[in-house]
Amino acid sequence: MxxxxxxxxxxxxxxxxxxxxxxxxxxxxxxxxxxxxxLEDAILMPVPSSYNDITQDExxxxxxxxxxxxxxxYIPESWKGKRIVxxxxxxxxxxxxxxxxxxxAQNKGGFLPFEVEINKFAQIGCENRLTIVVNNxxxxxxxxxxxxxxxxxxxxxxxxKTQEYLFDFFNYSGIHRPxxxxxxxxxxxxxxxxxxxxDGKKGIxxxxxxxxxxxxxxCQIEAxxxxxxxxxxxxxEGPEGMIKVENAIFWEPSNxxxxxxxxxxxxxxxxxxxxxxxxGIRTVEVKGKRLYxxxxxxxxxxxxxxEDSDIRGKGYDPVIAVKDFxxxxxxxxxxxxxxxxxxxxxxLNLADEYGFLVIDEAPAVGMNFFNKNExxxxxERVNQNTLEHHLEVIRRLIARDKNHPCVIMWSVANEAxxxxxxxxxxxxxxxxxxxxxxxxxxxxxVESSFPDETKVAGLVDVICxxxxxxxxxxxxxxxxxxxxxxxxxxxxxxxxQKPVIVxxxxxxxxxxxxxxxxxxxxxxxxxEMLERYHRVFDRLxxxxxxxxxxxxxxxxxxxxxxIMGNRKGIFTRQRQPKMAAFxxxxxxxxxxxxx
Ligand code: BDP
Numbered sequence: 045m046x047x048x049x050x051x052x053x054x055x056x057x058x059x060x061x062x063x064x065x066x067x068x069x070x071x072x073x074x075x076x077x078x079x080x081x082x083l084e085d086a087i088l089m090p091v092p093s094s095y096n097d098i099t100q101d102e103x104x105x106x107x108x109x110x111x112x113x114x115x116x117x118y119i120p121e122s123w124k125g126k127r128i129v130x131x132x133x134x135x136x137x138x139x140x141x142x143x144x145x146x147x148x149a150q151n152k153g154g155f156l157p158f159e160v161e162i163n164k165f166a167q168i169g170c171e172n173r174l175t176i177v178v179n180n181x182x183x184x185x186x187x188x189x190x191x192x193x194x195x196x197x198x199x200x201x202x203x204x205k206t207q208e209y210l211f212d213f214f215n216y217s218g219i220h221r222p223x224x225x226x227x228x229x230x231x232x233x234x235x236x237x238x239x240x241x242x243d244g245k246k247g248i249x250x251x252x253x254x255x256x257x258x259x260x261x262x263c264q265i266e267a268x269x270x271x272x273x274x275x276x277x278x279x280x281e282g283p284e285g286m287i288k289v290e291n292a293i294f295w296e297p298s299n300x301x302x303x304x305x306x307x308x309x310x311x312x313x314x315x316x317x318x319x320x321x322x323x324g325i326r327t328v329e330v331k332g333k334r335l336y337x338x339x340x341x342x343x344x345x346x347x348x349x350x351e352d353s354d355i356r357g358k359g360y361d362p363v364i365a366v367k368d369f370x371x372x373x374x375x376x377x378x379x380x381x382x383x384x385x386x387x388x389x390x391x392l393n394l395a396d397e398y399g400f401l402v403i404d405e406a407p408a409v410g411m412n413f414f415n416k417n418e419x420x421x422x423x424e425r426v427n428q429n430t431l432e433h434h435l436e437v438i439r440r441l442i443a444r445d446k447n448h449p450c451v452i453m454w455s456v457a458n459e460a461x462x463x464x465x466x467x468x469x470x471x472x473x474x475x476x477x478x479x480x481x482x483x484x485x486x487x488x489x490v491e492s493s494f495p496d497e498t499k500v501a502g503l504v505d506v507i508c509x510x511x512x513x514x515x516x517x518x519x520x521x522x523x524x525x526x527x528x529x530x531x532x533x534x535x536x537x538x539x540x541q542k543p544v545i546v547x548x549x550x551x552x553x554x555x556x557x558x559x560x561x562x563x564x565x566x567x568x569x570x571x572e573m574l575e576r577y578h579r580v581f582d583r584l585x586x587x588x589x590x591x592x593x594x595x596x597x598x599x600x601x602x603x604x605x606x607i608m609g610n611r612k613g614i615f616t617r618q619r620q621p622k623m624a625a626f627x628x629x630x631x632x633x634x635x636x637x638x639x
Contacts, residue, residue: 045157045443046235047389048131048226051318055126057225059117059174065089068110068177069103079142079175083114091115091223092133094216094357108192108207113176113219121169126227127257128166131159133221133388135178136358137186142175152433153187154180155385155407156440157221180217182209185429187407187437188384190215211384211410212610213350214599216357221388229316231257233309238447239484240325242338247292247325252284253307264310269303269323277303294338295324295449297378298637300399302449322396324449330486330505333543333586334638337401337452343639344401344589345632346372346379347614348548351387352598354617360388367619368595369398375614375625376632381490381547381591384409384458386441395450402450403488403508403547403591406437408457408474412492421466431470435477442481453485454478459492459510468499475503490547495535507536510548510593514573520564525576530583537586545589549577550612555622565611567623574624578631582639592628 050056064086066078073079089095091113096105119128132139136154140147144167149160166172182190188211196203207215234256241248253265269277269287278287293301302322309317326338334341349368351358365388372380379400382391385407395402411420420426438456445451456474460467471489478487486505491498501507511532513525536544551570559566574592581587597613600606609617614625 045159045440046233046319047393048224049319051320053229053315053318055123055227057117059115059223059225060091061115062088063091063113063115063219065095065114066112067104067107068112069107071109073110073112073177078112079147079177080145082173083112083175086112086114089113089218090359091219092221092361093218093355093359094136094220095218096214096216096357097355107217108181108205110177110179111218113178114173116171116173117225118171119166119168119225123227124168125230127230127232128162129159129226129228130162130174131157131224131226132176132219133157133223133360135176135219136180136217137182138179140177142177144173153407153437153440154217154220156437156444157389162225176219176223178218180207180215182207182215184425184427185433187430187433188410189426189430190410209410210412212600213352213384214357214601214609216352216599218357218359220351220358221360221390229257229309231255231259231263231309231311232317233307233319235443236305236307236319236321236447238305238321238323240323240327240449242292242294242325242327245291247289247294249287249289249303249305249323249325250285251287251305251307255283255309259311262311263316266308266310268306268308270306271303272301289325292325295326295399296337297399297401300324300397300449302396321447322393323447324396326449328452328485330543333588335486335506335543335588341638342378342401342588343635343637344379344545344591345635346377346381346400346590347592347595348381348383349387349595350383350598351385351391352596352617357599360390362390365391365394369394369400371615371619372400372595373398375629376635378637379403379589379591380595381405381455383490383548383594386445389444392445392448392450396448400450401452402448403453403455404441404445404451405455405490406434406441406457408434408437408460411457411460413461414492416463419464419466420461421464421470426466426470431473434474438474438477439481442478446482451485453506454482454487455508456487456489458490460489462489462491462493462500463497465499471500471503488545495532495539501536501540501542505542506588507540507542507544508547509536509544511546512549515551515564522562522569522572522576525573526580529577529580533580533584533587537584543586543588544584545591546577546581546587547591548593549573549590550593552607552611553613553622553624554607554611555616555620570622570624571627574627
């Protein structure tokens with residue numbers, strides 16, 4: 045799936061901005077056919093953004109069910125004869141789209157884009173009304189999964205229900221990423237797949253173009269590779285080919301050099317469609333104890349993130365995005381994980397450009413009660429339906445992100461109950477699907493299980509493990525970290541002989557809380573904890589990366605163990621550094637690329 049870009053043949057109309065919005069409190073919208081006419085009693089709502097924190101009304105913040113978004117737009121006369129596509133960057137978690145009162149699309153899954161050709165439904169040269177119904181209910185067939193709980197008893201005579209989920213971030217909802225219209229010619233470039241290799245100083249760019257539309261068999265394809273300054277390197281004809289780049293500049297964090305592949309579709313001697321793709325020439329490989337980027341060992345320094353910020357919730361905002369990349373650069377990181385779902389493609393575009401190595405994660409989080417008596421991989425919970433959806437999400441994720449040089453690894457899930465018997469068959473199917481679709485990147489599953497109990501570690505290329513010694517276990521006992529961590533990490537390596545990344549470790553820290561000697565929740569405790577972890581990492585040569593939990597404080601549901609959210613950020617939610625940020629900056633800036 046190609047990211048929408050303007051070219052000399054393609055136009056974009058941005059539908060972001062202020063939409064009309066209505067919460068369907070009584071669940072009557074479909075029955076009363078709200079899609080047939082302009083929404084009555086609507087309020088204003090920005091897109092993209094979560095809707096939860098925009099108003100002063102907690103019944104909107106905590107709503108469970110449908111909300112309705114609506115806006116009008118014009119399609120210019122000049123778009124006659126073009127293919128017109130509506131693309132929604134994401135709508136969390138389910139969406140139904142109506143154009144001028146007619147249903148045109150549905151989508152399940154809140155973290156990936158979907159698009160629909162609207163020529164049949166749109167009115168050219170006049171106003172069109174677009175309605176998007178977004179539903180945020182999670183069940184066991186969704187990723188992430190969830191379930192509804194109803195309370196009705198003598199203490200709750202009126203009853204109420206809650207959306208339950210086993211993951212640790214607020215279930216922000218709404219239209220989270222840009223909504224766009226874009227045009228192509230009727231016969232068009234549907235997809236491009238690029239793979240790169242390295243041969244000494246040479247870079248090899250292999251490409252494959254997929255064309256669709258009535259005249260697809262009558263078209264020629266031209267692919268031209270340019271360097272960053274616009275100098276032409278080679279021009280090749282045909283739907284697939286290979287371009288050799290002498291003395292290539294390889295894409296890496298210290299020099300994220302991007303070439304540009306321009307693809308033109310020619311019909312009757314005329315360029316009818318054109319698209320370009322930034323291309324980073326780089327290879328990723330896991331061999332023995334190490335991860336190699338362009339044949340050189342690389343050590344991952346960084347943080348796990350969230351799409352989360354004040355007011356916007358999970359809404360994409362270029363202001364927050366660029367600030368976050370500046371902070372990642374400032375702190376000396378070279379990588380991050382898209383915990384716990386695919387991020388906006390705009391973020392990956394920036395990671396390509398800034399030069400960050402990304403572990404790209406599927407939205408499979410919360411498949412674990414952390415209680416061995418409550419199983420998850422059983423027919424009434426994570427079952428065949430969940431698996432089908434998981435496979436579909438994997439296909440869509442790889443279809444979207446396959447060409448990004450920043451993506452160096454796929455993570456199929458976070459902290460699933462991998463000690464359960466059912467987990468093995470389930471993840472075998474998921475991981476096989478990843479391997480079938482992409483042979484150029486390693487695959488992982490982020491574990492919270494211990495080395496002797498997991499059933500899936502044999503399936504992955506890199507062991508990724510989240511661990512909270514001296515926090516969730518032995519709280520306050522910083523002195524136990526080194527012994528426990530070293531023992532565990534050595535066991536992972538002994539059993540699986542695979543490199544290990546510690547993908548989460550950290551401590552809730554309230555900015556401004558101080559304590560010496562360190563106590564939990566103080567800035568000193570966070571620093572001391574990190575330092576002890578780092579001493580262990582530095583002793584073990586099979587540890588190939590450290591990702592702290594979390595980049596910034598973030599919102600969670602209200603519960604007693606969360607103080608206005610999860611406070612394990614190295615930065616506050618407003619992106620101000622805690623003491624630990626300076627410690628990390630010092631460590632990472634003085635570390636070599638391969639540790
Ligand atoms: C891990 C989860 C992460 C949580 C974190 C925590 O992967 O989503 O936010 O713990 O508890 O278990 O802070």
